[in-house]
Amino acid sequence: MVPDAILQEDGPLRPNLVTVAHAQYRVRAGALSVVTETVALTKALGRVLAQDVTATRDQPPFKASAMDGYAVRSQDLARRVNPATLKLVGESQAGRAFTGRVSRGQAVRIFTGAAVPAGCDAVVVQENTLAGEGTVTILSDGLKLTRRHVRPTGQDFNCGDVLLKSGERLDPWRLSLVAAAGLDRVTVARRPVIAVLSTGDELVAPGEIPSGDQIFESASHAVMALIKQWGGKPVSLGVGKDTKKSLLRALKTADAELIVTIGGASVGDHDLVKPALAKLGLELSFDGIKVRPGKPTAFGNLKDGRRVLSLPGNPASAFVMAQVLLKAWLETSLGMPPRQDYAHATTTAAIGANGPREAFLRGTCSLSSDGRMQVTPFADQDSSLITVFSRTDALIHLPSGSEAKSPGDLVDILPLDRL
Template sequence: MGDDDLSRKTLKNLTVDEARGRMLAGAARLGVEEVPLAKALGRVLAAPVVADRDQPPFAASAMDGWAIRRADLVPGARFQIAGESAAGQAYGRPVEAGQAVRIFTGAPVPRGADLVVIQENATRDGDTVALTIDRDPPPGNIRPAGGDFRSGDVLLTEGARLDAWRLALAAAAGWPNLDVAVRPRVAILATGDELVPPGYVPAPDQIFESGSFALAALVEAWGGQATRLKAQADDRDAIARAVAEAQFDLLVTVGGASVGDHDLVKPALQTLGLDLRVQTVAVRPGKPTWFGVLEADGVGGRPVLGLPGNPASALVCAELFLRPLLAALTGADPGLAIETGVLAAPLPANGPREHWMRAARAVDPDGRVRVTPFSDQDSSLIGVFSRADCLVLRPAGAAAADVGDVVQLLPLARG
């Protein structure tokens, strides 16, 4: 067997890990841009966020009440009211012996005070106030300066995906703009004579195209910019023209991924210089999934992920391959967020391909995650996928599993 034959042979029936490794081998962050904080939701940080100020920058009251010197609080003591400290309007003098300062939540604690007595334990009479405490409040109802973070602390690391809470942290540190990874431009091309867009009247032998809509939504959720190209019939020249005219950093094709007479995507892209890196994957569903790099236009290195036409196969393989690819192209962690659960129903022995089964999770009274794979795992069933909230992994050649056996699962983001 020659080297070329050996090379072609090693492109077929790769394990999921092998295939994903080949896809990620050349993937790297595309670039960096600065965006306003208000536009950074869902973006991936390209530089750390470091505090240049303590938060809070002063000792602050945790309650509405009265700021005093703890040593002055003796039975029967009355305090002379010296002034007020409110948020943004600090009492500017130190608290002296026998004095109390009216203080509100979040306001700076005056110098000299080390205890805030809550207002429920105060009785005011003109310019004086009597204070009591039922128990010593830890730690004096005062939030220390720098209690949240201190100047020089790394608050968010490069590669972190920005959610609402991380944006709040960056805002609390005073960052108006953030350096983030450029969002990959992802072109999605569905192919097949049988496809018509939703809203059209299909012929008796046609179906509505659905995969590109789901994939575009996933691309946007995973940090990319999705463009749905016009679906193409099984026409090699038309497919090649559609791709040649598109602008993208990553191309995702849906359908035409197998080796039948009507599976023309790879032949079409080979006319544009496709360098095939993965030909098939030993996974169920999704064996026809393939991957290559398009280099004909001299730019080089534009990855192409070919997904099967069956929607469930395409979406399972999007979770396994497209999501990690987008993470790598934005500088985020491309690893799968695998969790564990216990089976709520038995499963038969698995065959020679790794199987990712659509399933639903529930938490039992003991706090255990119980997963129930759906009984029908046909790769064409979108209805099943719409009810699933995780994928259960069955390793290749796995023995039969009983109720209560621990399994690995990949959560699916559900609204």
């Protein structure tokens, strides 16, 4: 069970905190305008289309056989009860079509994908035939003709059809469709450059030797990987120390359209990210969200036009806000339409009543014995736990003030983009 204590507010809400939906709205409003570029199809995996893909020909561009067998005129087999014997006049292979016309009493040997000869309107599968010397006999089962073995011209798509729309991400299957349309290049949205800065004297890079009170910096590796997975171009600014001078130096030189900071964004004596950003003309769009985890999240613009998303330092808080806000900013900057990603599942464990902040609990999904989606929340939702997030494949969304949930109750879930 996830107890009430984990989900209750740990202090009074600041009046200027925004809701998750309001934060998403402001983040999308602060996204970039789409800049386009043309790339080779071989380099387009994961890119987002900035122009519709339109078919320039029918697919297939001819009537094609769906089976190996014999192309025939159905009228030659109509009204016959006994096996019919037809004269073979040629062969049609994929890429090597029979160029003549089939007349009464004739047939053509044909293979899957080959063009159906002029005059034919059906294909008899070879299992229902007997080949002779220059002839083919259609057995009784082959007389029960349908045209299901002939693929009509344009069965897949027709010339002028919009096959893919601007804003769609090119996955392997969509790449195949682009190739089927005959295109070797596509117009896509340029990938936004996003710089990531982790902060804190307690952090050292993996591979370095930490002192007794230091830990390895890990959150930026997930955030940068997510940026790449979601279509951006991540740049590491390393680990900034807890001095305004160190932070200002790293932030000032960041050559990026969005700067993502991790940690140092709360109100403690050593939370110096916002004071450093203030030196660069930070204008906040919001400064705090009514959410657990992730309350000390902020978003705004610098004087030079760069955007800033400040994430909390605890890994779970940073990862949740990246999923909810960073992904929304990236998708909008790439021209993708806003999406409602919540799905529904039944919880397998009790969940305590929620406090005045929205909550995102980490959980794992599975199928019940009757095939329904179910989710199991982790009992320990401490925002510092990385092992929990490594096994999480969905976030359970609890609205502000929601009632306790019993096993079997329906909850909203936000599936994660696990590879």
